[in-house]
Amino acid sequence: MTSAGGIPYLAIPGPSVMPERVLRAMHRSAPNIYEGDLIDMTAGLIPDLRAVARTSGDVAIYVANGHGAWEAALANTLMPGDKVLTMATGRFGHGWADIAAGLGVETELMDFGRSAPADPARLEARLRADADGRIKAVLATHVDTSTSVRSDMAALRAAIDAAGHPALLMADCIASLACDRFEMDRWGVDVAVAASQKGLMVPPGLGFVFFGERAAQTRAALPRVSRYWDWGPRADPDGFYQYFGGTAPTHHLYGLRAALDMIAEEGIGAIWDRHAHLARTIWAACEAWSDGGPLALNVAVPDHRSHAVTALRIGAPHGRDLRQWLRANAGVTLGIGLGMSDPDDPGGDGYFRIGHMGHVNAHMVLGVLGAMQAGMTALGIPHGSGALERAASVAAGP
Numbered sequence: 001m002t003s004a005g006g007i008p009y010l011a012i013p014g015p016s017v018m019p020e021r022v023l024r025a026m027h028r029s030a031p032n033i034y035e036g037d038l039i040d041m042t043a044g045l046i047p048d049l050r051a052v053a054r055t056s057g058d059v060a061i062y063v064a065n066g067h068g069a070w071e072a073a074l075a076n077t078l079m080p081g082d083k084v085l086t087m088a089t090g091r092f093g094h095g096w097a098d099i100a101a102g103l104g105v106e107t108e109l110m111d112f113g114r115s116a117p118a119d120p121a122r123l124e125a126r127l128r129a130d131a132d133g134r135i136k137a138v139l140a141t142h143v144d145t146s147t148s149v150r151s152d153m154a155a156l157r158a159a160i161d162a163a164g165h166p167a168l169l170m171a172d173c174i175a176s177l178a179c180d181r182f183e184m185d186r187w188g189v190d191v192a193v194a195a196s197q198k199g200l201m202v203p204p205g206l207g208f209v210f211f212g213e214r215a216a217q218t219r220a221a222l223p224r225v226s227r228y229w230d231w232g233p234r235a236d237p238d239g240f241y242q243y244f245g246g247t248a249p250t251h252h253l254y255g256l257r258a259a260l261d262m263i264a265e266e267g268i269g270a271i272w273d274r275h276a277h278l279a280r281t282i283w284a285a286c287e288a289w290s291d292g293g294p295l296a297l298n299v300a301v302p303d304h305r306s307h308a309v310t311a312l313r314i315g316a317p318h319g320r321d322l323r324q325w326l327r328a329n330a331g332v333t334l335g336i337g338l339g340m341s342d343p344d345d346p347g348g349d350g351y352f353r354i355g356h357m358g359h360v361n362a363h364m365v366l367g368v369l370g371a372m373q374a375g376m377t378a379l380g381i382p383h384g385s386g387a388l389e390r391a392a393s394v395a396a397g398p
């Protein structure tokens with residue numbers, strides 16, 4: 001017997017759940033890319049994207065995933081031989097540094113482990129020691145999706161300023177945009193990268209690079225930028241094809257239009273609040289379970305936790321077994337553990353993640369938690385009691 005039928009919930013941290021409204025907007029015949037409503041609609045996406053990132057700066061859109069957006073951000077700000085300092089709080093920090101290395105950029109890593117945020121004091125001390133200004137940019141992951149650690153971007157900016165250092169602050173907001181509060185201009189972020197398939201609720205395939213005035217000046221001073229990655233014509237096109245350096249990602253754009261409408265209707269502040277509320281609901285259950293069993297939240301300090309994804313440890317092989325049970329019996333797919341152990345470590349089956357980004361509400365989250373408790377019961381994994389009651393009372397509160 002299985003009760004997996006019904007609406008499935010892909011509770012992995014991206015791609016996230018796609019709203020029916022987004023899917024319906026995409027379900028149409030091929031539009032003309034030379035004239036007509038696609039052209040007008042695309043221009044209207046730009047101010048709405050800026051509003052989501054809370055910036056008056058520019059945005060370039062790429063037909064790319066997050067890795068492409070990473071590369072685009074670096075290609076417009078750095079030359080081979082330049083140096084960047086990367087704040088790693090999980091697998092994705094290492095990934096962005098690796099993209100930089102592939103561009104011939106010298107890459108220094110500041111590793112904060114797998115459960116702590118980037119430390120502004122360490123950043124400030126390192127930049128003070130860089131007296132000749134070799135470090136051109138600080139790369140930081142706002143939310144590292146592998147560990148669910150969230151770093152304080154405003155504090156990193158304050159550290160750069162306190163050191164009197166000219167480095168650009170570049171933020172990976174792929175997991176956090178339209179989930180966790182992010183304020184590009186107010187927090188002094190020079191470049192922010194995002195992708196379509198997480199908080200923006202659109203299928204994978206669009207990458208976004210937001211850039212402010214200082215980053216634009218950096219770009220202008222470079223001797224050359226690859227034609228394809230150049231954000232100049234994309235952010236300020238003379239002709240429609242320049243937005244995308246070629247054929248537009250037509251259907252993704254209609255999906256994005258619908259998603260941005262939904263975001264504007266709910267309001268970005270309300271979206272941040274909803275994600276915070278749902279995250280606290282999940283943490284309440286997890287804390288109760290961990291009182292009587294092996295399950296534990298990866299990040300101990302609530303302020304350091306993302307509101308979009310929760311990384312958990314439960315010990316091998318329980319993590320894998322629980323994921324399989326939920327998929328087979330409850331129609332819920334949880335995320336695998338990512339970057340929490342070395343690839344050949346059998347302990348890797350002890351980690352998993354809950355994605356709660358984008359188009360999610362209380363009944364989905366409470367459903368995941370109920371299914372998790374059923375799974376732990378069915379599998380005989382010990383767990384503390386009262387978790388669902390605690391989750392429900394958090395969900396019932398403000």
Ligand SMILES: *Cc1c(COP(=O)(O)O)cnc(C)c1O
Nearest residue numbers: 065066067092143145174175195
């Ligand atoms: C998903 C993600 C990426 C990678 O995005 P892709 O679309 O898979 O290339 C990078 N950084 C963070 C923080 C992410 O969540």
